[in-house]
Amino acid sequence: MPESSEPIPPKGVDLTRPSVARVYDYYLGGTANWAIDREFGERVLDRFPLVKNIAVANRLFLNRVVRHLAKLGVRQFLDIGAGVPTAGNTHQVADEVAPDTRVVYVDNEPVAVAHGELLLDKEGDPTRHAVIHADLRDPDGLWRDAVATGVLDPEEPVALLIIAVLHVFQPGPDGTDISEQSLARYRELLAPGSYLAISHATDEGTPSELTQRLADLKRMYDTSSSNKVIWRPRAEIDSLFGDFELVEPGTVWSPQWHPEQTGPNATPITFDTPSHAVVWAGVGKKTR
Numbered sequence: 001m002p003e004s005s006e007p008i009p010p011k012g013v014d015l016t017r018p019s020v021a022r023v024y025d026y027y028l029g030g031t032a033n034w035a036i037d038r039e040f041g042e043r044v045l046d047r048f049p050l051v052k053n054i055a056v057a058n059r060l061f062l063n064r065v066v067r068h069l070a071k072l073g074v075r076q077f078l079d080i081g082a083g084v085p086t087a088g089n090t091h092q093v094a095d096e097v098a099p100d101t102r103v104v105y106v107d108n109e110p111v112a113v114a115h116g117e118l119l120l121d122k123e124g125d126p127t128r129h130a131v132i133h134a135d136l137r138d139p140d141g142l143w144r145d146a147v148a149t150g151v152l153d154p155e156e157p158v159a160l161l162i163i164a165v166l167h168v169f170q171p172g173p174d175g176t177d178i179s180e181q182s183l184a185r186y187r188e189l190l191a192p193g194s195y196l197a198i199s200h201a202t203d204e205g206t207p208s209e210l211t212q213r214l215a216d217l218k219r220m221y222d223t224s225s226s227n228k229v230i231w232r233p234r235a236e237i238d239s240l241f242g243d244f245e246l247v248e249p250g251t252v253w254s255p256q257w258h259p260e261q262t263g264p265n266a267t268p269i270t271f272d273t274p275s276h277a278v279v280w281a282g283v284g285k286k287t288r
């Protein structure tokens with residue numbers, strides 16, 4: 001239950017279990033989390049302190065993707081599983097490069113959506129920014145709702161961002177993970193010239209001293225949080241790009257993707273080796 005000094009949660013928030021979105025916000029130093037999320041986050045960080053830096057490095061990857069693609073001329077972003085707004089949100093980074101960029105944020109966690117609305121009320125432009133409550137597993141419904149905001153033109157290229165979302169287990173009606181089918185549909189919906197950016201935790205190719213910690217992390221999420229997690233092998237993550245052409249340098253550890261695009265106010269995270277970042281990341285382009 002929320003502590004008495006805690007903010008009143010938005011409608012529909014489940015405070016009986018820690019949520020992936022709110023715990024991630026806690027790792028990043030945010031305040032859109034409740035005691036149940038913080039206690040879980042602390043247990044994770046006790047066992048696996050590197051998780052904080054892994055989360056920040058992932059966030060910096062997101063920022064670099066937006067900056068890089070905006071510089072390549074992309075003017076529309078659909079950020080699915082955008083999370084609770086924190087430093088360097090997609091519309092802020094994109095606006096630094098091109099102030100005519102359009103962004104729709106999507107999440108299925110009410111706290112993330114409510115905080116997104118608050119931020120956009122304060123500093124957004126309703127003709128260029130929107131946030132919607134929708135589910136990644138319903139590509140056609142999500143796409144329809146995103147287009148209905150009037151912010152995105154579906155006939156023009158869109159950069160679809162699915163950053164640190166697909167290692168959250170995505171159960172379909174039969175209980176199996178349907179990320180692959182969902183992604184296949186998004187790839188069809190996107191106009192030619194669109195981009196797909198993905199980052200995803202893996203336990204393949206990671207340092208041996210992290211193997212047990214990654215297994216423990218998975219067990220903690222699987223047994224206690226609102227969502228299970230899935231560490232996919234790298235080839236499986238790569239296959240989520242389908243026939244999209246990978247942008248240089250291909251899929252790499254998160255800190256290795258265009259480090260030169262790190263913003264002037266961001267401090268890159270230094271790991272013992274890039275594989276300590278645990279997150280495999282890349283961007284593909286729809287060329288046909």
Ligand SMILES: C[S@@+](CC[C@H](N)C(=O)[O-])C[C@H]1O[C@@H](n2cnc3c(N)ncnc32)[C@H](O)[C@@H]1O
Binds near residue numbers: 082165
């Ligand atoms: C680890 S956070 C990543 C946030 C942000 N993309 C980033 O990288 O900084 C994962 C987010 O995905 C959202 N999410 C997970 N499954 C989802 C689904 N099926 N539909 C929409 N959002 C989802 C969670 O609510 C959470 O906000």
